[in-house]
Amino acid sequence: MKRLSLLGSLVILMASIFTFTSCDETLTGGSANPPILTLRDNGAGSVTGDVEVTPGSILTFSVEALSGDNPMNNVRFLEDGSLVSDFANRLTINGSSATSSNVLLFDADRSSFTWEVTWVAHADESSKTYTIEIVDEAGNTDTETVSVNTASAFPGPINLTIVNSSGSGCFVTDATDVAPDSWFCVNLEGTRGANAPLVTLTVQENGSDMTDLARLEYNGTTFDANPLTLPAADVDGFVSTVRVRSVATQGTASTYTFVVTGGSNGTASTDINITTTAAAPNITNLTGVLLNAGGPAGQGGLDLETGTSTGSNDSTADIKDQGIDIALPNATNWIQRIAPVGTNILTVAPSSSEFPTAFEDIQYQSQIEDAYNLSSQVTQSEVVNIGDVFLLNNGTNIFIIKCTNVNVTNSDNSDSYTFDVKF
Numbered sequence: 001m002k003r004l005s006l007l008g009s010l011v012i013l014m015a016s017i018f019t020f021t022s023c024d025e026t027l028t029g030g031s032a033n034p035p036i037l038t039l040r041d042n043g044a045g046s047v048t049g050d051v052e053v054t055p056g057s058i059l060t061f062s063v064e065a066l067s068g069d070n071p072m073n074n075v076r077f078l079e080d081g082s083l084v085s086d087f088a089n090r091l092t093i094n095g096s097s098a099t100s101s102n103v104l105l106f107d108a109d110r111s112s113f114t115w116e117v118t119w120v121a122h123a124d125e126s127s128k129t130y131t132i133e134i135v136d137e138a139g140n141t142d143t144e145t146v147s148v149n150t151a152s153a154f155p156g157p158i159n160l161t162i163v164n165s166s167g168s169g170c171f172v173t174d175a176t177d178v179a180p181d182s183w184f185c186v187n188l189e190g191t192r193g194a195n196a197p198l199v200t201l202t203v204q205e206n207g208s209d210m211t212d213l214a215r216l217e218y219n220g221t222t223f224d225a226n227p228l229t230l231p232a233a234d235v236d237g238f239v240s241t242v243r244v245r246s247v248a249t250q251g252t253a254s255t256y257t258f259v260v261t262g263g264s265n266g267t268a269s270t271d272i273n274i275t276t277t278a279a280a281p282n283i284t285n286l287t288g289v290l291l292n293a294g295g296p297a298g299q300g301g302l303d304l305e306t307g308t309s310t311g312s313n314d315s316t317a318d319i320k321d322q323g324i325d326i327a328l329p330n331a332t333n334w335i336q337r338i339a340p341v342g343t344n345i346l347t348v349a350p351s352s353s354e355f356p357t358a359f360e361d362i363q364y365q366s367q368i369e370d371a372y373n374l375s376s377q378v379t380q381s382e383v384v385n386i387g388d389v390f391l392l393n394n395g396t397n398i399f400i401i402k403c404t405n406v407n408v409t410n411s412d413n414s415d416s417y418t419f420d421v422k423f
Contacts, residue, residue: 033068034140037132040064042116050147053121059148061117063132070136071110077101078131079122090120125150125194154236156193160260160268163189163239169355169374170241174273179281181248182361183217186272188258189239190230193265197235200227203244204257215245220352227261244274251278281363283422287404292334292415294324301341304392304399304421317341318394319401322380324413331410338417339380340392347375349389349400359389359402362422368400384417399423 039048042062053059065072077084077091077098084090084101091098093115105113122128127149135141164172170185178184192198201218203210209226210216216223219240234240247254257271288307293300301310301317312320320341324333340346349355355371362368372391381390388403405418 035068035070035072035134035136035142036066037134037142037144038064039132039144039146040114046116047146050149052149052151054153055121055123055125055150057121057150059119059121059130061115061119061132063115063117063144064113065134065142066112067110068136068140070138070140072105072134073110073137074105074135075103076131076133076135077103077117077119078129078133080128081131084119092118121148121150123150125152152194154192154194156191156195156265158193158198158260158262158265158268159189159191160258160270161189162186162258162270162272165239165241169350169370171272171274174275176275177277177279177364177366178246178274179357179361179364179367180246180250180252180276182357182363182367183243183245184274184357185241185243186256186258187239187241188260188270189237190234190260190268191237192235193262196263196265198230198237199235199261199263200229201242202227202259202261203242204259205247206255207257210244217243227259230260246274246276250276250280252276277364277366279364282365283363283368286421288419288421290319290321290338290417290419292323292413293321294334295413295415302419304394304401304423305397307421313341318344318392318399319346321417330413334408334413334415336383336406336408336415337381338384338390343395345377345393346379346381347372347377347391347393348381349391350374350376359400359420359422362400365398365423368398368422371400372398397423 040062041048046060046062077087087098087101091101119130127147129145130148131143131145133141133143162172165187170187175184190198203216203226213223213226216226218228242258244256253273253275255271255273257269259267259269261267286307288302288304289309290302291299291309293312298311299309300312300323301314301320303310303316304318310317318341319338322335322337322339325335326333349371355374357367372393375391384403384406386403386406390401392399399421401419401421403417404420407416409415
């Protein structure tokens, strides 16, 4: 009996050893400690959670992985659960294009790594999941998944409107009493659609494309064609000033239509009605010479109503010269600046972008008033040069004056300006 009992014990012992050995191998093949994958904030805009971006944007992931009980084997990049197919164009790892979306790990990376991964967002407007998965040799995994929603920065639709720009002097609504053969302007805001950039801008007069390009300007530059191909800086949207020269006939109503095209987004348009005044031109034109106030007595002022030179403090003077700087040599002592006399108001004419009508084209008092309302008051001018334009309000009339000549002398203070005057 003892011999049988000993043999039975030996069998039981061997069975126990076999059973123990088999259980340990199962645990090794299925570790209780999987690898750990983390998306870190690199301080430079890396993705750590759900994002909304424009199609084709470049996303950056700072990926950190640490092995568990088994070495790490591979990293997988999935979009909506499938391996990224266009990995060479859409994925980089530490600055190099990915050679696969299922990347095998070697050497030290099997224990731990930190990667900077860029991932180009999908091109269509939709929401997709982006998953980075780490797999160890035992098949254990850890994943990080974010939702990436792509939405166009230009939701559309394509649009074109006339907008107000404070102080621009441009029309926002229909206008009457516009001087014939004179410039008027509108500020246009163009908005691109979602699918394509803006391409061209066309200006029509009474339904037909305008052919006289000299009558059209875009942000101060004459159209080189109509339709005008928009500058590259404006194809994603713009706020621009378009100047149009009105028809030359009096009392004529015209409709000006502005049309912007946007490829597959189609077109958008807006229009304005402009009527030229039926009245005849109603301004006075004259020329006056203003002499250096540092010269003989009785000069240095100018009566703008008559063009007559006067003394700088004469009751009929509207503007005066500022004389000389006695600290300077005779050849350079003329101050060459003008100032208003008494309570008169002197202003500097607005820029051409603010007031589109050139001095030579002013035919009506209403135009002078418009320019004056947009001008800037000064107590005296800067140094006056040929081409400078000023306005002056003496309480009775508003004058617009343009310097057409500056005569500088070296010895006798007979320096002078010549002004063309309209009022």
